[in-house]
Amino acid sequence: MTNESETQAPQSMASRGSNRSAQPYCANFRDFIGDGWGPRPQGPTEALDSAPYAALRRAAIGASFPGERLVIPAGPLKVRSNDCDYLFRPHSAFAHMTGTGTNFEPDAVLVLHPLTDASSKVAQGEATHEAVLYFRPRASRSSEEFYANARYGELWVGARPSLEEIQTLTGITCAHIDTLPDALAKDAGPGGVNLRVVLEADDAVTSLVDSTRSQAGLSSGSEAQASDEALMEALSELRLTKDPWEVQQMQNAVDATRAGFDDLIRSIPRAQGHWRGERVLEGAFGAKAREEGNGVGYETIAAAGNHANTLHWINNNGPVRSGDLVLVDAGVEVDSLYTADITRTIPVDGHFTEPQARVYQAVLDACEASLAAANKPGAKFRDLHAAAMVVLADRLEKWGLLPDGVSAEETLKPEGQFHRRWMVHGTSHHLGIDVHDCAQARRDMYMDAELEPGMCFTIEPGLYFREDDLKVPEEFRGMGVRIEDDCIVRPDGSVERLSESIPRTIDDVEAWITSLIQSDN
CATH class of the missing domain: 3.90.230.10 (Creatinase/methionine aminopeptidase superfamily)
Structure with missing residues (x-):
C-alpha cells in the first residue's frame, strides 16, 4: 500500500516558505472573509506640500532630455532574512521627483513620457513630458491578495493607496503597474522614442527597459549604459541646490x-x-x-x-x-x-x-x-x-x-x-x-x-x-x-x-x- 506522502509531487523550493503556516483556502472562507466590511475612510482631498516643488523638478529634468522617455523606479522590497523584508525606502531619485516621502510604494515606477514637438517646447519654456506614476493599488477585499499575500496583502501590511488617492496627493497621473510594459514600448524605436532608466534602482525594471529597447531596435545593455548614466548624473546634479x-x-x-x-x-x-x-x-x-x-x-x-x-x-x-x-x-x-x-x-x-x-x-x-x-x-x-x-x-x-x-x-x-x-x-x-x-x-x-x-x-x-x-x-x-x-x-x-x-x-x-x-x- 502506498502512503499519502509517497504520492505527492515533490514540493518546489519556492513554495516551501508556506510550510510554517496553514491558511484557509476553501470557498466558504473566501466568500466569508470578503464580505461584511464597512466603507473605507475618505481619501485625501489636498495635494502634498511638496507637490508643486516636485512638479518643477520633473519639468527641469524633462527639459534636459526632450523627446525621450525617462524611467525612474522606486525600487523593490529587499529581503532581510528568508521571507522578512527590510522597511521599504524608495530610491532617492524617485522620492525627489515625486515628493512622496516615506514608505511609498514598493515596485512603483515614475515615467516621464515625452510630448510631441519637445524641442520647441523647451525653447518656449513649456512642459516637455507627461508624468505617469505606475504602481500596484490596493486590491479589493474580496480578492485572495487581501488576506493571503504576506508581502502586499492588506491584512498583512496594511492598505495600499488607490490610484485616485495618489493622484490627488501628487498631482501626477496614476496607472496600474500592469500597464507599464505597454507604456514603455509605445512609439519606441529608431526615429521614435528613446528610453533611459535609473540603472541602480530596480533590476526588474532595468531588465524590462532593456528588453523593450532591444525589441524596438534601440541600443540596449552595455551599449545604453552611458545614456542611462547621463540620466542618473542629471538627477543627482539637480539636487545640488535645494528649493x-x-x-x-x-x-x-x-x-x-x-x-x-x-x-x-x-x-x-x-x-x-x-x-x-x-x-x-x-x-x-x-x-x-x-x-x-x-x-x-x-x-x-x-x-x-x-x-x-x-x-x-x-x-x-x-x-x-x-x-x-x-x-x-x-x-x-x-x-x-x-x-x-x-x-x-x-x-x-x-x-x-x-x-x-x-x-x-x-x-x-x-x-x-x-x-x-x-x-x-x-x-x-x-x-x-x-x-x-x-x-x-x-x-x-x-x-x-x-x-x-x-x-x-x-x-x-x-x-x-x-x-x-x-x-x-x-x-x-x-x-x-x-x-x-x-x-x-x-x-x-x-x-x-x-x-x-x-x-x-x-x-x-x-x-x-x-x-x-x-x-x-x-x-x-x-x-x-x-x-x-x-x-x-x-x-x-x-x-x-x-x-x-x-x-x-x-x-x-x-x-x-x-x-x-x-x-x-
Missing part, C-alpha cells in the same frame, strides 16, 4: 536630531553601567529618530575612546568609561526622507580634560575657518576643506607632530600632506535626501563649483590620534574628535549653520551635558 520646501525639511531633520542628541546625553549614566554602553547611546538616539521621523538617516556612530579613531565605527559594542570622549555622528531622517548629519564629541564626565580641550578647540577653530571661507564672495566648495586644513596643520606643527623640518606651510603643499595622517577624510559633502547627496554629480559641478543659494552641505573637520600611534604625545593617544554641522547657502549668498542650536563650544557642550544629566537626577 525652499527642501530647506525646511533639512531644518526639521536638524531639529529632530538635536532632540535625539538630548536623549542620548541623558542616557550617558546608564551607558556607563552597561557592558555595551555605546549601544545604549545608539539606542537612545535611534528611539527618538523613529518617534520624530522615519528613523536614522544612516547607521549611527557612537564611538567611545579609541573607537572614535575608526572613522566609520558602527559596531557600537564597546563600553563607555569615565574620562572618555564619545564621538557621536548621527542624523534623523524625517518622513520626507531628508536627513541631518551631525557630529558632536562629548566628554563622558561632562567636562573636558586639558588635553581633550586642546584638541577639541583646534577642531572647532577649523570649523570656524571653514565657515568663514564659505562666506567669502566666489567661494568654491573645495575652499571649505582647504581652510580647515590650514588651521589643523598649524596646530599639528605647534604640537610637534609634523616631521622634523616640515612647517605647516610645507605640509599643505600637494607633495607634503603629512598632516593628513590625522585626518584622512574630507571636510565637507553635500547633504539632502541622501546623507552623501548628489554622489553622481560631475566634479566640476561639485568639488570645483562655486557655492550657490540652496546648496546644503556639512562642515566636519576632525583629528584622530589612535592609541597605538607613536608619533603623537601620549596624552593625545586614544582620542578622536570631530565636530560636524549642517550648513545652507541662503538666497543672499551667505552661509549659515542649520545646526546652530546644537551646542558646539567647550563651555556650551559642558553646560549642555550638565543640564541634561542633572535634570534627570
Whole structure:
C-alpha cells in the first residue's frame, strides 16, 4: 500500500516558505472573509506640500532630455532574512521627483513620457513630458491578495493607496503597474522614442527597459549604459541646490536630531553601567529618530575612546568609561526622507580634560575657518576643506607632530600632506535626501563649483590620534574628535549653520551635558 506522502509531487523550493503556516483556502472562507466590511475612510482631498516643488523638478529634468522617455523606479522590497523584508525606502531619485516621502510604494515606477514637438517646447519654456506614476493599488477585499499575500496583502501590511488617492496627493497621473510594459514600448524605436532608466534602482525594471529597447531596435545593455548614466548624473546634479520646501525639511531633520542628541546625553549614566554602553547611546538616539521621523538617516556612530579613531565605527559594542570622549555622528531622517548629519564629541564626565580641550578647540577653530571661507564672495566648495586644513596643520606643527623640518606651510603643499595622517577624510559633502547627496554629480559641478543659494552641505573637520600611534604625545593617544554641522547657502549668498542650536563650544557642550544629566537626577 502506498502512503499519502509517497504520492505527492515533490514540493518546489519556492513554495516551501508556506510550510510554517496553514491558511484557509476553501470557498466558504473566501466568500466569508470578503464580505461584511464597512466603507473605507475618505481619501485625501489636498495635494502634498511638496507637490508643486516636485512638479518643477520633473519639468527641469524633462527639459534636459526632450523627446525621450525617462524611467525612474522606486525600487523593490529587499529581503532581510528568508521571507522578512527590510522597511521599504524608495530610491532617492524617485522620492525627489515625486515628493512622496516615506514608505511609498514598493515596485512603483515614475515615467516621464515625452510630448510631441519637445524641442520647441523647451525653447518656449513649456512642459516637455507627461508624468505617469505606475504602481500596484490596493486590491479589493474580496480578492485572495487581501488576506493571503504576506508581502502586499492588506491584512498583512496594511492598505495600499488607490490610484485616485495618489493622484490627488501628487498631482501626477496614476496607472496600474500592469500597464507599464505597454507604456514603455509605445512609439519606441529608431526615429521614435528613446528610453533611459535609473540603472541602480530596480533590476526588474532595468531588465524590462532593456528588453523593450532591444525589441524596438534601440541600443540596449552595455551599449545604453552611458545614456542611462547621463540620466542618473542629471538627477543627482539637480539636487545640488535645494528649493525652499527642501530647506525646511533639512531644518526639521536638524531639529529632530538635536532632540535625539538630548536623549542620548541623558542616557550617558546608564551607558556607563552597561557592558555595551555605546549601544545604549545608539539606542537612545535611534528611539527618538523613529518617534520624530522615519528613523536614522544612516547607521549611527557612537564611538567611545579609541573607537572614535575608526572613522566609520558602527559596531557600537564597546563600553563607555569615565574620562572618555564619545564621538557621536548621527542624523534623523524625517518622513520626507531628508536627513541631518551631525557630529558632536562629548566628554563622558561632562567636562573636558586639558588635553581633550586642546584638541577639541583646534577642531572647532577649523570649523570656524571653514565657515568663514564659505562666506567669502566666489567661494568654491573645495575652499571649505582647504581652510580647515590650514588651521589643523598649524596646530599639528605647534604640537610637534609634523616631521622634523616640515612647517605647516610645507605640509599643505600637494607633495607634503603629512598632516593628513590625522585626518584622512574630507571636510565637507553635500547633504539632502541622501546623507552623501548628489554622489553622481560631475566634479566640476561639485568639488570645483562655486557655492550657490540652496546648496546644503556639512562642515566636519576632525583629528584622530589612535592609541597605538607613536608619533603623537601620549596624552593625545586614544582620542578622536570631530565636530560636524549642517550648513545652507541662503538666497543672499551667505552661509549659515542649520545646526546652530546644537551646542558646539567647550563651555556650551559642558553646560549642555550638565543640564541634561542633572535634570534627570
